[in-house]
Amino acid sequence: MTSTRGGIAALVAAFVGAGALIGCSAQTPAGPTDAPSGSPGGTATAAEQVTLRVVSLLPGSEQAAIDAFNAQVAEFEAANPGIDIVPEEYEWKATTFAAQLAGGTLPHVFEIPFTDGKTLIENKQIAELDAQFQTLPYASKFNESLLAAGKGPDGKVYAIPAKNVYGVGLHINRDLFTSAGLDPDKPPTTWTEVREAARKIAEANPGVAGYMQMTQNNTGGWQLVANTFAHGGRVQTLNADGTATSTLDNEGTKAALQMLKDMRWADNSMGSNFMFDWGSINQAFAAGQVGMFTSGSDVYTSMVQTNGLNPEMYGLGAMPQEGEDAGVLTGGTLVAMPASATDAEKDAAIKWIDFFYLAKLIDKDRAIADAKTLVANNQPVGTPVLPMFNRAQYEENQSWIKEFINLPLDQMKGYTSTMFDLNLVGEPSQKTQEIYALLDPVVQAVLTDKDADIDKLLADVNKQAQALLDAK
Structure with a gap:
């Protein structure tokens, strides 16, 4: 999750003012043939050979995606003969990540959600990368609100914003829309329209979830919070003394859960399987079992690489908004290293991070080289994301790779035409993943228990969340 954080609350202002910034769960490999002047690079002697284990793709990725990644590795190693890249399949999951980190089984370079940066820094579980980060020729160009997610109290960089800065959108199956007599070029723009479309899809396609x-x-907690924002609610308030107050029992969360309850029990439009996470809902959607769902704007790439998505059936719309303070949840991915990383591993890692993740966003030659490699391996180029640096840089980058973009962008206009106008809201900044975990059973209860009492569920979980916030 694609899959949000301490310091990230400022993201709201940064992205709402994205236009003014001109004067802000899938791999998108980057890789130049030649490193630009001033970029981290150079060669090492045999005595300095470093083996660097890095995250590659999600388990089960298509062979074409693996081939594209391997081509990037070969390109990098040719330019950096002192570094041996060892790819490892990886998918961040809240239920396994902590054990992987504690057990030392993660790669040297791994990915985490924005939400996790501050906690891992405070717990001294990830390495300081500030000196290495400062060698990047574009280090000063990052959107500071994004960079803050990976900075410690000492102001130093421990985790680096790397990819997929997304806004949550509404993903639609165009084939299922057509089968239900709906116009796939006009995704729902209100929650009332979502509910009506879900009902029609389910009626026209028995066994299919019109919405999930x-x-x-x-x-479950992540997307309930996204739906809360979309209904005008907020789940946490930061106090002047640095503490936080849980507000999970707000009217926006109640409205979001009531909508799910009505679709499940009154409309029967949500199918029969109610146990999905990021990977499994992508799979179900690509297989034609889900008509609509909400997730980050970037998941198209993962569904093509891992789930065999047919691009012709895919559509993307903006997250419907309801209420005066409605907003769109935004998040992204940081790259980090375990606290045990050596200086040699850190130095090698920054070269890989520059090559694989970042330089393609800001250097024309790198952007074109990356796009060519992806296209040659039938991989997506141009999946909608939000700017890592600023809107002007993003639009310039898109102009560099325009001829290589191979997405059905006409089927994504519902999102791309509004992405810079959205009221973007950062995820709750304290105890984020723990609170998401508390909310999973609430969503499950509403979908599996016809008599679920939403007010009571939220009152109980709000007390639990407050206890977590108070236990600092």
């Missing part, structure tokens, strides 16, 4: 929402491995 994630429910487990913290993704």
